[in-house]
Amino acid sequence: GQGALPVRSTVTAGLALGVDVEVEVQAWVGEG
Numbered sequence: 001g002q003g004a005l006p007v008r009s010t011v012t013a014g015l016a017l018g019v020d021v022e023v024e025v026q027a028w029v030g031e032g
Helices: 007-031
Strands: none
């Protein structure tokens, strides 16, 4: 539908963002 949210794209972007944040946090914690 035209009004429906792009759920798959949103989920994919959310997962990608989550991975980015997790990697950055791990790198930051590793340096600390």
